[in-house]
Amino acid sequence: MQTKQYPFYLQATVVLFGLILVVYVMNSLADILVPLAFAAFIAILLNRLCNRLIRAKVPQIPAIIISMFIAVIVIAGLFYFLSSQIISFGDTLPTLKAKFAHITADLKVWIFQHFGIDTHKQVQFINGAMKSSKSLVGKTLNTVLGTLSIIFLIPVYVFLMLLYKTLIVNFLFEVFSEENSAQVAEILQETKAAIQSYIIGLLTETLVVAIMNSVALLLLDVPYAILIGVIGALLNLLPYIGGLVAIALPVLMATVTHDGYGTQLGVIAAYLFIQFIDNNILVPRIVSSKVQINALISIVVVLLGNSLWGLSGMFLSIPFIAVLKIIFDRIDDLKPWGKLLGDNIPTRSKAHIWQLRRSNAPAQNDTPTS
Template identity: 60%
Template sequence: MNITVPFYIKAPIIMLGLVITVFILFILRDVLVPLAFATFIAILLNPVCNRFERKLPKAVSIALAMFLAILLLIILLYFLSTQVAHFFDDVETIHAKLTELQHDIQNWVEERFGMSTIKQNQMVKEAANNSRAVIGQTLNGLLGILSVVFLIPVYTFLILFYKPLILNFFYDVFSDEHKQKVAEILTQTKSAIQSYIVGLLIETTIVAIMNSAALLLLGVPNAILIGVIGAILNLLPYIGGIIAIALPVLMATISMDGFSTQLLVVGAYAIIQFIDNNILVPRIVSSKVEINALISIVIVLMGASLWGISGMFLSIPFISVLKIIFDRIDGLQPWGKLLGDTVPTEHLGQLKRFRRKK
């Protein structure tokens, strides 16, 4: 006997479930964030482990794959550290230019709005005092990230080691009639995450090279460091690109006279963003799941509110996995369409009215 639950009863239950889920995700963020990163890394390293397992024991294969990944990360960090050291060589010049720029801005504000320099300094001090709590939260978040970094390798190793146990759990939870659908979801989720992460790494490398080359040609100091940071920030959809452009513009402002270089930087980054959005992302990232721009922005902001910077990076892969699941469950397919990037050519309501008239 099938009982139809009225919408006014179903809707509050769904909302309550969402509230409880978000609350649990927020409370357990210190456990779930490293676990989520470890899961994505384990999926990425899985093909490498499988290749090593043909000749080596399982534990040795996992350890070797993780060693190669950590070695690549160390090389990248060493490269960035050399660029940071070069940045500190010019810190005195940058400080002097910032001081001069501050005086120019204060004089302009005083002439334009009649606000004295003393009043401006007082307002800046008040803003600094009010932002101490935010700075403290940011530092706590950075310390949390450092502690998470030590957990991620442990979680990654264990996920790869117990992979058959985890997969069998998903198959055993569902009945035999749904096992084929579960297999499709797991296979496509693994493939989508692998292609997404590998594509992002390649895209980030190319964007870093283009950013650095453009800034070097324009004579912006610390061009390589700013170019690499801009490419990493570009991983954050829409929001990161804005910050990435602001960094070289600020560096050009405090290190060069005039505004021609800043305009050239904006123009160069606009061209790079066009190449990235229209050539690199469609052809290199090649994610099997396309999420529309509206959902991308909303989910990134929600991820930032829930899990901070980590949530911003994890939000897009997470929503991609949800879309894969939604597309294969009959009752959730409309939600999958809402998340997708395919825009229908006809309005369903208008189509129904047209059919009634006929």
């Protein structure tokens, strides 16, 4: 039976409304979907360790618990290190606050001398900015509270996903017809490998950047160099904004604790050099080599993820689009979209090839007339 072909504008309209519906649902159910997405990525990351324990004759439930316990120990160790550094930083906070107040007073005098704005108007401007930032503080507090609730919810999801992974995989195989089983198996295998490689690459990049940041700040004699270096590496996970804040923190610390501007310039130069190494060596070879997504799509997807789910969306956007590319590359009708997402640049344009064929067609079709 011949299938009915609908006009392109009708197909495009249906696809557009479908995308709008999907985005609306994802935005409305963000509180449910975000923890599930993080749990799915963590479960895939821990699945390799869990399988090794099971192959070592460890029962499934103890293997899952041991895998999660190891992950919790690593995360708790990181938080303990950061908290101990923060407590040490808090001991010198009064001294830093007094020095910062002195610098602020000098800055007010400089602004008055060069721009004619008296200190009273400067204080009014600062107070107005503080009042306008109350709503931002409230949103940040809500985000922190939401994150705390997610922290207690994600382990439950991870445990259940690892426990029922066979059931989930069997469901995916049974949903599709039997002739597509090979494609489904290939998609699942490559999706798992891509997510595992991406997260491991991201953690490796963060560790290397943290070491480089800390060493640079120690050589420049910036107080709490290790704490600021680790925080800068964690902020580097957030595109655009994270990098700016990561540079601003050591510059502010150097301004408060050192006279002159030599240390600040050294910090800026060191961080720019580290960013150059990160963007041109670490990311292409460690992270981007695992997830073959071109730079244009990466930037657009990260911004869309931020608009949809905020910071969580920025982090989840790249592995999500990598999964989509794996699916697109396995379906004939969607292969052009998979090529669009990838970073393989064609050497010749198909439009150019088509023009050459068109220009050569009359010469090839000419026949001698009698």
